[in-house]
Amino acid sequence: MDMKSVEAKWQKRWLESGENEFNEKNIDKKYYVLEMFSYPSGAKLHVGHWYNFGPSDSFARFKKMQGYEVFEPMGFDAFGLPAENYAIKTGIHPQDSTLKNIETMEMQLKKMGAMFDWNHEVVTCLPDYYKWTQWLFLQLYKKGLAYRKEAPVNWCSSCNTVLANEQVQDGLCERCSTPVVRKNLTQWFFKITDYAEELLFGLDKLDWPEKTKLMQKNWIGKSTGSEIVFKTEKGSSFKVFTTRADTLFGVSYTVLAPEHPLVKKLTTKEHKKEVEDYLVETSKCNEIDRLSTQREKTGVFTGSYAINPVNGEKIPIWIADYVLFSYGTGAVMGVPAHDDRDFAFAKKYNLPVKRVIEGGELPFTEYGTLVDSGKFSGMKSEEAKKAITQELQSEGKGSLKTNYRLRDWLVSRQRYWGAPIPIIYCPHCGTVPVPESDLPVQLPYDVDFTPDGKSPLLKHEKFMNTVCPICKAPAKREPDTLDTFVCSSWYYLRYADNKNKNAPFDKDKADKYLPVDKYIGGAEHACMHLLYARFVTKALKDMGYIDFDEPFLSLVHQGTILGPDGFKMSKSRGNVVSPDEYIEKYGADAFRIYLMFGFSYIEGGPWNEKGIEAIAKFLERVERISDIANSLKNTPSQKQKGEREKQLDFVRNNTIKCVTNDMESFSFNTAVARIMELVNALYKYYGEGVDDVALFKDTVRDLVLLLAPLTPHFAEELNERAGSGKSVFRYSYPICNEKALVLDEIELAVQINNRIKCKLVVPTSCDNKEIEKRVLALPQLKEELKDGYKKIIVIPKRLVNIVK
RNA sequence: GCGGAUGUGGCGGAAUGGCAGACGCGCCAGACUUAGAAUCUGGUAUCUUCGAUGUGUGGGUUCAAGUCCCGCCAUCCGCACCA
Numbered sequence: 001m002d003m004k005s006v007e008a009k010w011q012k013r014w015l016e017s018g019e020n021e022f023n024e025k026n027i028d029k030k031y032y033v034l035e036m037f038s039y040p041s042g043a044k045l046h047v048g049h050w051y052n053f054g055p056s057d058s059f060a061r062f063k064k065m066q067g068y069e070v071f072e073p074m075g076f077d078a079f080g081l082p083a084e085n086y087a088i089k090t091g092i093h094p095q096d097s098t099l100k101n102i103e104t105m106e107m108q109l110k111k112m113g114a115m116f117d118w119n120h121e122v123v124t125c126l127p128d129y130y131k132w133t134q135w136l137f138l139q140l141y142k143k144g145l146a147y148r149k150e151a152p153v154n155w156c157s158s159c160n161t162v163l164a165n166e167q168v169q170d171g172l173c174e175r176c177s178t179p180v181v182r183k184n185l186t187q188w189f190f191k192i193t194d195y196a197e198e199l200l201f202g203l204d205k206l207d208w209p210e211k212t213k214l215m216q217k218n219w220i221g222k223s224t225g226s227e228i229v230f231k232t233e234k235g236s237s238f239k240v241f242t243t244r245a246d247t248l249f250g251v252s253y254t255v256l257a258p259e260h261p262l263v264k265k266l267t268t269k270e271h272k273k274e275v276e277d278y279l280v281e282t283s284k285c286n287e288i289d290r291l292s293t294q295r296e297k298t299g300v301f302t303g304s305y306a307i308n309p310v311n312g313e314k315i316p317i318w319i320a321d322y323v324l325f326s327y328g329t330g331a332v333m334g335v336p337a338h339d340d341r342d343f344a345f346a347k348k349y350n351l352p353v354k355r356v357i358e359g360g361e362l363p364f365t366e367y368g369t370l371v372d373s374g375k376f377s378g379m380k381s382e383e384a385k386k387a388i389t390q391e392l393q394s395e396g397k398g399s400l401k402t403n404y405r406l407r408d409w410l411v412s413r414q415r416y417w418g419a420p421i422p423i424i425y426c427p428h429c430g431t432v433p434v435p436e437s438d439l440p441v442q443l444p445y446d447v448d449f450t451p452d453g454k455s456p457l458l459k460h461e462k463f464m465n466t467v468c469p470i471c472k473a474p475a476k477r478e479p480d481t482l483d484t485f486v487c488s489s490w491y492y493l494r495y496a497d498n499k500n501k502n503a504p505f506d507k508d509k510a511d512k513y514l515p516v517d518k519y520i521g522g523a524e525h526a527c528m529h530l531l532y533a534r535f536v537t538k539a540l541k542d543m544g545y546i547d548f549d550e551p552f553l554s555l556v557h558q559g560t561i562l563g564p565d566g567f568k569m570s571k572s573r574g575n576v577v578s579p580d581e582y583i584e585k586y587g588a589d590a591f592r593i594y595l596m597f598g599f600s601y602i603e604g605g606p607w608n609e610k611g612i613e614a615i616a617k618f619l620e621r622v623e624r625i626s627d628i629a630n631s632l633k634n635t636p637s638q639k640q641k642g643e644r645e646k647q648l649d650f651v652r653n654n655t656i657k658c659v660t661n662d663m664e665s666f667s668f669n670t671a672v673a674r675i676m677e678l679v680n681a682l683y684k685y686y687g688e689g690v691d692d693v694a695l696f697k698d699t700v701r702d703l704v705l706l707l708a709p710l711t712p713h714f715a716e717e718l719n720e721r722a723g724s725g726k727s728v729f730r731y732s733y734p735i736c737n738e739k740a741l742v743l744d745e746i747e748l749a750v751q752i753n754n755r756i757k758c759k760l761v762v763p764t765s766c767d768n769k770e771i772e773k774r775v776l777a778l779p780q781l782k783e784e785l786k787d788g789y790k791k792i793i794v795i796p797k798r799l800v801n802i803v804k
Numbered sequence: 805g806c807g808g809a810u811g812u813g814g815c816g817g818a819a820u821g822g823c824a825g826a827c828g829c830g831c832c833a834g835a836c837u838u839a840g841a842a843u844c845u846g847g848u849a850u851c852u853u854c855g856a857u858g859u860g861u862g863g864g865u866u867c868a869a870g871u872c873c874c875g876c877c878a879u880c881c882g883c884a885c886c887a
Contacts, residue, residue, distance in 0.1 A: 211808065218807075221886070242887060255887095297885080322885050332887045341885055405886055526882085597828075598816060608816060610829055617842095618828085624843090670818065673827035680827095687844075749823040754868055755855095756823060793867055798822050803867045 001623055003587030007113060007713040019727055020115040026069035027512050033060040034492055034552075036521030036529075037075045037122075040101035041082045045108045047561045047569070047595075047607065050579050054592040055558070055601055055668050056520040057114035061709035062663045064115070065733035071513060073495040074109060074116040076102050078125035080484045084417040084449060094417040095445060098125055113588050113712050115729075120495050124487040129494065130419035131440035132504035133487050136536065137411075138422055138433050139543055145191045146411075148431070153410065155183035158451075188421060188480065190409040192535045196220050198549075199406075199534055207554040212526045219527040221405025226389040227329065228398040230254055230306040232317065238262055238306075241328035241403055244338065245392075246384035248310045249373040250356035252346065253334040255299065255318045257325035258282045266317055268303030275300050275319060282321045297322050297345050309397040310388060311374060320345065328403050337362050357381065409532060411483045416449035416456035418481030426468035426475040435469050441477070455479035488529055489536040492516055492551055504545075511547045519552035522560070530555075556666050559604020561595075566606045577607045589711035590616045596668035596710060618676060619714060622707065625682050626718045629700035637694035644685060645692050649740045651681040652699045657736040659706050668710075675706055702734040749799040750775055752784055760800070768794040775800045 014020055022030075035056045038049060057072065064070040083094035090097075102123060109116065122129055140146040158178035192199075200220050203213045225243035232238070240254065256263055258279050267275045278300040299320030306317050322341065323332050336346030336353040343363035346353055357368040367381035376384050392398030412421065420441040422434035434441055444463045449456035457463050458479040468475040490504070496513035497505040515537075530552070537551040562568055563575025570576065582591050594615040599605050638645060655678040662671035682699060690696045701722065708715035708728045719728035748760050748771065758780055762771055771794050776785070785802070793801045 214808075215882070218883075223886070225887080240887075244887080322887095324886075327886050329887095335887095339887075341887080403886080523881085600817070603810085603817095605816075608829090611816065614829060621843090667818095669816090670827080673818075676827055683844075747823095751823080751868085754822095759823085791867070793822090795822050795868095799868090801822080801867055 001620075001714065001717060003589060003713070006717045007111070007588055010713045010716045011110060011113060013716075014115075014727075017727070019729065020072075020117055021119060022071045022117045023069055029067065029069045030513060031060075031063045031068035031070050031518075032513060032516045033057075033063065033070060033072045033518050034495075034516045034520070035072075035074070036519070036525065037077050037488070037491060038105070039077045039080060039082070040098055040105055041080075042101070045105060045112075045579065047577050047579050049109075050112065050591065051561050051595050051599075051604070052520060052522070052558050053109070053112060053114055055596050055666070056518075057112070057116075058592065058596065058668065058709040059518065059520075059663060059666065060115055061712060061729065062733065064729055065705070065708065065731065067732060070115065071120075071495075072115055072117060073120040073122075073498075074114075074118070075120075075122035075491060075495065076105070076124065077484060077488050077491070078102065078123050079130075079418045079481075079487055081415065081417070084415060087417075088450060093445070094449075095125065098417075111583075111588060112592070115712075120498050122491055122494050122498050124419075124484070124491065125417075127440045127442060128501075130443070130487065132494065133419045133482060133490070134422040134434070134439050134441060135436060135504055136486070136490055136540075137482065138436060138439075139545075140190055140539060141423075141433055143539065143543060145194065145539055146188060147191065148186055148188050150184055150186045151189075151410070153183060153185055153187060154180045155185075156180055185412075185414075187410050187412040188423075188478075190411055190486075190535070192409045192532070193404060193406055195535050195538050196222070196404040196406050197402075198538055199531065202534065202538070202550055206550060206552070208552075209523075209555065209557060212523065212530070212555065212557065215526045216531055219406065219531065222402060223405075224400070224402050226385065226392075226398055227401035228333070228389075228392060229309060229396075230331075230333070231309070232262075232266060233305045233307065233314070234266070236262060236265060238331050239329040240331045240333045241401060242333055244335065244381075244385070245388045245398075246367075246370060246373075246376075246379075246381040247335040247338045247356055248308070248333070248388055249370075249376070250335045250337050250354045251308055251313075251315055251333045252336055252352040252354055253316045253318055254306050255320045255323045255332050255334055255345075256302075257323040257330040258319055258321055259325035260319075260330045263302070263319055266302045266304040271301060271303035275302060278319060297341070297348065299345065299349065301349075309392055309395075316351070318349075326407060327405065338365055339363060340365060409483075409485075409535070411486055412480040413483055414455040414479075415481055416443075416447050418484060419443070419487060420457065420463075421478040421480050421482055423478040424466055424468060424475045425478065426471060426473060428473055429468050429470045429475075432469055432475070438469070443481075455481075457481070485529060485532050489532040490540075492519075492533070493540075493546070507545060507547075510545075514546070515548050515550060516552045518554050518556065520556045520558060523557040526557075557602065559599065559602055561599070561604050562606045564607050564609075569607075577609075582609075582612055586612060586616045587713075589714045590619060593619070593672060593710045597672040599669065601666045601668050618679070619711065621683075622679055622703065623714075623718065625679060625686065626700055626704060626721065628686060629697045630722055632690060632693050632697065634697070635693045638692045641695075642691065644688065645695055646740075646743075648681055648685045648695060648699060649737075650743065651678055652702055653736045653738075653740040655706065656702060656734045657741070660733070660736065663709070672710065675703065675710075678703055678706070704728065705731055705734050746797055748775075748797075750778065750781070751799060751801040752781065752789075753804055754801060757781060757784070768796065771800060775802070 033056065035053050060070050060072045078098050083098050086092065086097055087094045124130060137146060156178050200217060200222055203216060223243055225241055226245040227239050227241050228245065229237050229239050297320060299318045302317045302319060304317045305314045308315055323330065334342040334345060336342045336351060337355045338357055340363050353362060355362060356370060356373050357364060358371050359366060359368040370376050370379050370384050376388060379387060389398055389400055420443055422439060422441045424432045424434060426432050444460050447456050447460050464477050464479060466475055466477055467473065493505050493510055493514065497509045500506060533551050538549050540546050541549045560568065563577065565575050567575060579591060590612065594612045597615060598608065598611045641649065655674045658674045659671045685696065704715050704718045715728045743764055745761050746764050748762060749756050750758050750760050758778065760775060760778065762774060772792050790803045
């Protein structure tokens, strides 16, 4: 088959007939299949795109043939740094390169033969989309979920921008590998921590990989403990968070993070120089160095003392950079006897080590029985934690407290290529949100975005200078743009109603299209995109814009296709495999089914080109058997099926059953394997003589239908050759006839002490008792069983084990 | 350092606790052919045969372990002192 022309032919027909368009009339039967949209960085699709979209589309087509009205939209996550960096390097404007890349990618995506409904396309860098990203920002602002604060941030001096913690890799900028330093800036944040608990508990009901749920759970990092107030000798006080209130009598010092506001106040004259030097040292350190486990712990004494609230002991207050201001209260109590870190610190600075829990060698970090702890001595740790906290609470010195590791989402970017933050700063009215009627705040085209440490928009006077929406006085705009994760945190909603000019989406539509039934994308998004999207959905629900609180009911991560050398594909390594030449040679269908057959979808693996030739031959083999079937004259089916026919019918229905299950669970490689078996069975039957033409033809028919989701163009062509006047996707997916799977006889393995001795064929109607009887009567076992046996185990349809 | 995942023929990879290696590649053989290619068919874990050994490694549970439990090794990924 000339796949090139066949593919072009069917793509044209699908387009003309609107085959892939979502029909809202059937929305009650909707099934929303969503692949994570792509970033238009390079112009061409790479193997990863094909691996994500191809099999996912096959799943979507499978669902369609099962009678669902499938919604499979596609779009582009088009804002972001790479386009800006590319522009800085080449002088080509990000908008120009991005739109051009999108055009090329759209064309290539269409050649993939996926059933994307392009009527619902979204492109996040276009004003009709980012208008609503800005709207989202304003809603969160109104709800108190967007706020500004000064915070130490990761600064990449090469990109001249702030990086979120999760974008820093090994102390280097994730994208350009420049060492990251710390810098204070006033930034916009989304208060995702308000939803920490909901985000955590919502995980339970999601059909997501357990591993991903675990990662999100750890990312949210809930820990329950106590917050304890330490008064200082001078009268001020600070709180520490601890999960080990039971060790409170063992506190021999406390530590504040260097950024803690009390540091200045608590530092005495004698220690001022030392402390100041230490603060300078710390600020030079980037966060990664500071958090390195390799580095020895350091700290300085402030000269001040705190009072242990439980026994009035005077304990020194230290400053150390191993305490993070961003977690807990930014202060910890040091219990050297029962914490590894505190032990090391105390040894280094000669601080007392006081045991308060019975047990092994110090530091002893397990739970146990309290000693030297006043009236709490003798209690178990679990009990004491509560009792001590309760006592402190009654004196206003502490309380139970739940802490989360999750931090608020920093959304400001000092970059050009993003959605402008819709905020105006007025000298009289302060921070004023842009009125919704004034959206979008257009991103100007003529901007100098050469990095110089400032937001590019700051240098664009026409953009910056505006009037206050309230008092009409001259005012300035916010020069920062939004993190692209904001754009991608709600795109699945916009797909449902992408042309809406009055709202981001119609509530009714969103509630009907969503939630997404199957979301497919890389595991690298486990903690960022997937968490942000869940947060936005929950926030929008609470504001009444939608009725559901989870965006993605079921999630699948595809694996990664590595280079032939087993390493991640990268230009620098020179192991990038381009799909283009394969598609040119074998066609999109062969390439798609090869990707499905050659790898375990969830695992991925190194690229291996040997298999693709084989799969192309397999398709030719299917074509030949299909042509044979078409050439046979119709004759009525046999009334009484012969053994060979029963066998063929068995394989046919077994294939249907297995492939259906495999498709459902994204086990595409085994689905293809089962289809190959069916083809083998058809050839065998043909080779021995087609006695039942109708059965043969029906089986070939099922073969074509089973292949349709995997190789859409190819199956359409075979379907047409078989005389059908309509699209193969208008037929329903084959349904297994369970009766055909009931065999008259079945072969069991017979074991003695787990060693296979022989095989036994029994009628399927035999019950276990009957099977036992027959096995024990086997002449070949007579000698072995002459001394009797202990027990006999019958596993229906599998084996019999006799234990001697 | 902590956490997670993975480890099966020459290769890609299959196996609800129940006959390990489905399916495919490769290889070998046969048929067809003057010949080759293509195609179709059969074979293909290892060991010296009988029957023994085999899923990184050492234990354990079980009538039965690739699968479950405990330890170790290797590789990959995630997170970075989380109080």
